[in-house]
Amino acid sequence: MKKQLIAIAALALAAGAQAQSGDTLAKVKATGLITMGVRDSSGALSYTLGDGKYAGYHVEICERIIANVEKSVGRKLQIRYQPVTSQNRIPLVANGTVDIECGSTTNNAARQKDVDFVHTTYVEEVRIATKANSGINGIKDLTNKTVATTTGTTSVQLLRKHERANNVDFKEVFGKDHADSFLLLESGRADAFVMDGQILAGNIANAKNPAEYKIVGEPISVEPIAIMVRKNDTAFKKIANDTVDGLAKSGDIGKLYDKWFVNPIPPKNARLNLPASTATKAAWASPNDKPVEEYLKK
Amino acid sequence: MSWDWQVFCKNTSDGAVEAACWAKGADITYFEWMIHAWGWTLAVAACAWVIAMVVGFSVGVARTLPASPVLTRLANAWVELFRNIPILVQLFLWYFVVPKAFPFFQHVPGFLLVIFALGFFTSARIAEQVRAGIQALSRGQRYAGMAVGFTTAQTYRYVLLPMAFRIIIPPLTSESMNLLKNSSVAFAVSIAELTWFAMQAQEETSRGIEIYIGVTVMYALSAFAVNRVFAFIEKRMRIPGFIVAGTGAGGH
Numbered sequence: 001m002k003k004q005l006i007a008i009a010a011l012a013l014a015a016g017a018q019a020q021s022g023d024t025l026a027k028v029k030a031t032g033l034i035t036m037g038v039r040d041s042s043g044a045l046s047y048t049l050g051d052g053k054y055a056g057y058h059v060e061i062c063e064r065i066i067a068n069v070e071k072s073v074g075r076k077l078q079i080r081y082q083p084v085t086s087q088n089r090i091p092l093v094a095n096g097t098v099d100i101e102c103g104s105t106t107n108n109a110a111r112q113k114d115v116d117f118v119h120t121t122y123v124e125e126v127r128i129a130t131k132a133n134s135g136i137n138g139i140k141d142l143t144n145k146t147v148a149t150t151t152g153t154t155s156v157q158l159l160r161k162h163e164r165a166n167n168v169d170f171k172e173v174f175g176k177d178h179a180d181s182f183l184l185l186e187s188g189r190a191d192a193f194v195m196d197g198q199i200l201a202g203n204i205a206n207a208k209n210p211a212e213y214k215i216v217g218e219p220i221s222v223e224p225i226a227i228m229v230r231k232n233d234t235a236f237k238k239i240a241n242d243t244v245d246g247l248a249k250s251g252d253i254g255k256l257y258d259k260w261f262v263n264p265i266p267p268k269n270a271r272l273n274l275p276a277s278t279a280t281k282a283a284w285a286s287p288n289d290k291p292v293e294e295y296l297k298k
Numbered sequence: 299m300s301w302d303w304q305v306f307c308k309n310t311s312d313g314a315v316e317a318a319c320w321a322k323g324a325d326i327t328y329f330e331w332m333i334h335a336w337g338w339t340l341a342v343a344a345c346a347w348v349i350a351m352v353v354g355f356s357v358g359v360a361r362t363l364p365a366s367p368v369l370t371r372l373a374n375a376w377v378e379l380f381r382n383i384p385i386l387v388q389l390f391l392w393y394f395v396v397p398k399a400f401p402f403f404q405h406v407p408g409f410l411l412v413i414f415a416l417g418f419f420t421s422a423r424i425a426e427q428v429r430a431g432i433q434a435l436s437r438g439q440r441y442a443g444m445a446v447g448f449t450t451a452q453t454y455r456y457v458l459l460p461m462a463f464r465i466i467i468p469p470l471t472s473e474s475m476n477l478l479k480n481s482s483v484a485f486a487v488s489i490a491e492l493t494w495f496a497m498q499a500q501e502e503t504s505r506g507i508e509i510y511i512g513v514t515v516m517y518a519l520s521a522f523a524v525n526r527v528f529a530f531i532e533k534r535m536r537i538p539g540f541i542v543a544g545t546g547a548g549g550h
Contacts, residue, residue, distance in 0.1 A: 086501055110313075110504040151485065152497040161311055164324055173408070173488040174498075180486070187394055188404060 024099050024229070024236040029073040036062055037084040037092060037101035037228075041178065043202040044260040044274075045104040045122065045225065049267055054081050057260040058227060061121055061253075062102035065227070065243045072239055086152045090114055093228050100240070101228035104196070106154060109291045116233070117226040118240040119287040121253070123279035123295075125219035126155055129185065129200040130192045131212060138217035139168060146171045148190035150181045155194050158221050178203060185213075194220065198261065198274055205270040222279050223292050241287070248284040305505040306332070306512060313503070328499050328509070335495035336516050342413055342491060343478040343520075349417025350424055350477060357421060358428025359454060364440075373425065380422035386483050389415045393487045412484045420477045427469045431462030464535055471528035475521045482517075492516055 028034045038054040039046040046056040063079070070077050082098050089105060092098040093115050106124070107117040130136040136145065139162060149155045151174045162168060173190050175181030182203040184190040193200065197215065204213045227244075229237050247253040254276065259265075261274045276284075279295075306329040307319040316322075319329045326334070360366070360373035380388070392411045397403040403411075435458060443453030485494035496513040500506030 087497070087506055090504065091506075114504070151494055152501045154501065156498055157310070157502050164311065174485075174490070174494065175488070176486045183394060184488075187398065189397075189408075 024233050025069070025073055025239075027096075028069065028077055028099065029075065032075060032078055033080055034066055034069065034077045035080045035082050035097065035099045036066070037089060037098035037103060038081050039085075039103035040083055042104035043196070043198040044265060044272055045198065046102055048083070052081065055266065056102075057256060058102040058104070058121065058225075060256060060260070061244065061247070062100055062227060064247065065100065065118075065240045068239050068243050069236070089228070093230055096230070099229070099236075104225055105228050106223045107226045107289060107291050109293050111228075112291055114231065115228050116231050116237055117228055117289045117291075118237065119244045119248075119289050120224040120226050120283040121244055122225045122257075123277060123283050124223045124225050125197045125277055125279065126158060126194065126221040126223070127197040127200055127215050127219060128192050128194050128217045129204060129213055129215050131185070132214045134191055136192055136216060139166075139220060142170045142192060143168055144170065145191040146173055146189065148173050148175055148181045148184040148193045149195060150175050150178050153195065154223070155196070159194060162220065182207070196223075197277075198272065201261075201272040201274045205272055206268065219277075222295050224283065224290060224295060226289065241289075245287045248287055253284050301508065302505050303508055305503050305508050308503065310502070328503065331499065332492070332495055332512060332516065335490055335492045336520070338484075338489055338491040339478070339481050339516075340520065342409070342416065342481040342484050342489060345413040346416035346420065346481065347474060347477055349413060350420035350473075353417065353421035354424025355428055355459075357425035358432070359459070361425065361429045362432045363450070365450075377422045377425050380418050381426070385416065385419050385480055386486060388419055389483055389487055391415075408487045409489060412487055412489055416477065416480060416484070420473060420480070423473055424470065427466045427473065428462065431466040432458055434465055435461055464532075464537070467528060467532045467535070471525060471532075474528065475524050478521050478524055479517060 024034075036054075036059070038048070038056075038059060040048045042056070042058075044056055045058045046054065049055050066077060066079060082092070084092055084098060084101060084103060089098070089101055089103060090111060093101050104124075105111070105117075107120065111117075128136065128139065128142075136142065147159065147170045149159060149172065156172070156174070159170075159172065163170065173184055175184050178195065178199050181190075181193050181195065185193040186207070193203075197219070200215055204210050204215070207213060227240065229240060244253070247256065257276050257280070261272050261276070264271050304315050307315050307327055309316050309321045309325045309327050310331060311325055316325075316327050319327050321327045321330065357373045357376050360369045361377070363370055383391075389412060392403075392415045393408060396411075397406075439457055439461065440453060443457040448456065481491060482493040484491050485497065492513050496506075496509050500509045503509065
């Protein structure tokens with residue numbers, strides 16, 4: 001048993017080391033296959049339509065990037081969709097299982113040690129969703145209220161910091177995923193749900209009665225969300241960056257954004273009604289891969 | 299992949315490494331947080347265990363009562379209801395569905411709901427073991443109790459249960475260890491226990507592997523401690539020449 005474990009561990013290490021040394025362009029040229037990491041439910045950024053199909057703003061941008069990769073390597077590529085989770089997305093990109101991750105990953109300094117980020121395509125604002133008749137209009141109204149958020153997200157950390165800095169004393173409850181957290185709000189177990197704006201908008205759009213809920217208050221925080229690629233893969237990253245910069249320069253990125261965040265989207269043809277924020281527009285105007293820490297300095 | 303075990307000594311607000319893994323003031327380190335989460339795991343498991351044992355023994359006994367067909371059927375129904383539904387589903391029923399049907403439950407804290415859900419789930423399994431233990435005894439045991447003029451209650455108290463309990467200690471050990479590990483589902487209803495800690499801390503620190511290894515060690519230690527306690531009880535309760543005859547080392 002012990003020997004087997006050692007063998008498995010050695011194999012895993014070898015596989016990791018081997019994958020890290022290869023560069024993506026050479027790899028996809030040789031195999032004709034590119035693996036796109038996608039999320040099942042990251043709002044309009046990346047979600048499943050069922051039946052192994054994925055759609056969303058980031059999925060579509062990635063498809064544009066892959067089209068340019070095809071031009072560069074001179075052959076048609078087959079896209080394999082690999083669903084990833086918050087827990088496994090970074091290891092899967094680092095060890096070569098996923099070539100380009102198109103979910104909803106916050107670009108932060110800790111992650112930049114393990115992976116590279118393409119230029120920011122979307123700046124998330126952390127907001128408060130509440131029942132329309134709750135009387136909550138901002139973070140100061142949360143005193144003595146119960147606040148829901150989702151396990152395994154950075155919003156928990158954010159709330160904790162706010163609580164300590166401003167002496168706003170509230171109770172926290174944690175859903176195991178976004179749908180659960182929204183259920184906490186819906187069932188009255190929580191008075192507010194603090195999460196990324198587009199996830200709140202998505203859950204409200206899909207609620208039984210969307211008019212019962214509203215998103216209130218100033219953004220609690222902003223987070224640059226970006227497409228993730230392997231570290232130190234300069235040629236591949238350049239194609240990805242050039243694609244995003246090109247979309248930004250021609251203004252197509254705004255049209256793409258509206259397609260997913262403002263207009264009705266499949267499968268239910270619900271509207272998120274979430275126009276691009278000033279922070280998102282600023283990121284398009286001057287393409288960069290700054291981590292969240294740079295955004296919070298100001 | 300390089301290891302970074304210092305992650306446990308970082309504080310949870312700005313990620314600075316604290317001396318001695320212990321933060322000052324209102325801050326806590328991830329290590330302190332893990333110990334706190336471990337406390338929740340143990341609290342959930344211990345409370346649920348008490349419920350599971352009390353209800354499990356009552357229901358198990360009820361299933362073997364000789365002259366109470368209604369009670370026996372009710373007890374059978376209890377077992378089939380609670381052991382045929384996955385624990386995660388039961389937890390959600392208690393947490394989201396029951397409060398919708400009975401508004402009173404909206405004010406019951408999640409902690410109570412989770413220990414009742416876990417306790418009832420485990421009670422069904424313990425009841426089955428208790429029934430099996432009692433029925434494993436020869437019929438002569440019950441007759442012996444009747445022959446000396448015991449009531450049914452006295453027969454169970456002085457003759458059947460002491461014997462049945464000794465027989466079922468090994469499966470009871472497994473069930474108690476399972477209960478401790480099953481308490482990980484409590485993360486799904488907002489209890490800040492070890493599994494919840496693992497999911498949250500790995501997101502905050504990006505050091506998932508170290509965090510999960512730490513949590514694994516905590517679970518393994520806790521479950522093993524339960525195992526040792528039961529092994530000790532089993533050894534002390536043994537009647538020489540009876541049940542586990544002659545091995546001298548207990549059933550483990």
